[in-house]
Amino acid sequence: MKPNTKPRIAVDAMGGDNGPSIVVPGAVRAAREHGLSVTLVGDESAISTELFRLDTAGLDISVVHAGDVAEMHEKPSEILRRKTDTSIQVACRLVKDGLADGVVSAGHSGATTACGMFIIGRVRGVKRAAFASVLPTVKKPMVLLDVGANVDSKPQHLFQFGIMGEVFARDVLGYERPRVGLMSIGEEEGKGNVQVKEAFDLLKASSMNFKGNVEGRDVFTGDVDVIVCDGFVGNVALKLSEGLAMSLGKVLKRELLGSWLGKIGTFLAKGRLKRFAKFVDYAEYGGAPILGLNGIVIVCHGASNEKAITNAVKMAGQFVRSAANEHIKEELQSNQDLSACA
């Protein structure tokens, strides 16, 4: 992105359970509130219908037609092989061709990831792109990565995840000197598996604000800002968190509504219980960024509401505006010896 220009975000308008009716107003709101240039990609007439209902005066909104859609039942590899004109492919090509700086999609997450990797490609020097997740803590949000783009990661991959997570936490979340932890099964140096023990040495030798090993229980305390792990571990951790939060919510509801006193109490405490629910609401954080690509791709939940889309487009805009990829390149460069060793 050139200085003093607006970040240009391509938004897959067909993505998500509700398609353009949710995505278009969410994206338009992000354009208005955050001064972004937004390109809506997908079926032109469906997008126009939605735009017609909205006030877009003075906003930098454009539409690029894409005649096809990545269906949820299709495998990412099939989509890439057999289709060329799905909204997510067209959006990613805009970035590849220099016509956009980033992509947001609530559509087929596997296809979005694959298109990000294969159409947009990686930042020079990045060995593996990583899926990051912004999670709530009792203090402020933290970044967990990788949450599923890579399994059987090598120590230097974990090291690069640390750099990318640190830059994201600083540039996008605004943390001054992000504290980076390495997920392990004991806090002392020397705990963990082979992969983690070697990654520890690399992180420790780096310029990062490395806080050493952390454990599963540290994810939600807010005592570190970035936690690095292999994609297998991170994916289990992320899905477990979602599952546990949902199960606890169910049990809480079942218990509270299981008696009259409970029901009255719940009614009175309703506002407060809603604030609790907000704590575990994914819409607060918008989507999961894929870091390490030549641009930025934000993958949103299929059930995203308007607010989640707005927040995801805003996240993409902030990533571009802060020149995060330039900072990733610089940090990789200045820690070159570490990420090169194998």
Next chain:
Amino acid sequence: MKPNTKPRIAVDAMGGDNGPSIVVPGAVRAAREHGLSVTLVGDESAISTELFRLDTAGLDISVVHAGDVAEMHEKPSEILRRKTDTSIQVACRLVKDGLADGVVSAGHSGATTACGMFIIGRVRGVKRAAFASVLPTVKKPMVLLDVGANVDSKPQHLFQFGIMGEVFARDVLGYERPRVGLMSIGEEEGKGNVQVKEAFDLLKASSMNFKGNVEGRDVFTGDVDVIVCDGFVGNVALKLSEGLAMSLGKVLKRELLGSWLGKIGTFLAKGRLKRFAKFVDYAEYGGAPILGLNGIVIVCHGASNEKAITNAVKMAGQFVRSAANEHIKEELQSNQDLSACA
């Protein structure tokens, strides 16, 4: 254990934050309610003081003196090297010498694990002992293993964890034909890392009621009874669950007590909120069994209350009474080709 004899459980009376004052009554209660023979191991006079306060008429309770204690700041390896007479070492030697069938300790968990492995030793044919955790779900409890005894597990280790978890779920939890799942990052066959993909084939070929891959979110749904994973992944998952449940509890409390209406509502719904708290109460499940040893070792939380100790001693008793180790041997035998392959 001979038929028609009582399971004999050695209990580390010095273990836990509160030592004999909690452990002794907890163990005595288990002896009474579950018809167990209990040997209390530790400082004889401290144990006698506690026993004196309790009604032990007709119960099979004995005391074995141990003059030393494993201090929390000591490393397990140091304890094993430098000490010989800690309560946990003496308790494990009772099993080794055929004077007890199992051990329960709320003391130094690292030392308990090490003593279990090195003093008691493994069941013939078991390649790695595994730490199991009984977790609440929205339906009935399930078993997650390994939760930290092994890292960098080989596929056939995971396979054996499956056998041990299945036998535990059947013999101790009483599930007729336990459903076994393999922790992965996608439900389809072929998802996961190298280790998991190979373990999948072994589990699939076995006599187990194998349900295929499960994901992090399936831990708390109760749709499988046993989930198999490497100790690194399981330990992160377990500690993450504890941490998230605690953080959600904190946020819930903060929100509920943050307004007058919330406070009144909370007061009215108090009984129901307590039932919710019970859902995440570790005392319900007593402790974490180490499976694959010549006997059984149950490791309890240091903060265990009397109920947790009672439940842990009961769990040990049930493990012995059901001849679970014989069943593990039989299943290993009948699946010999699979657990031998490498």
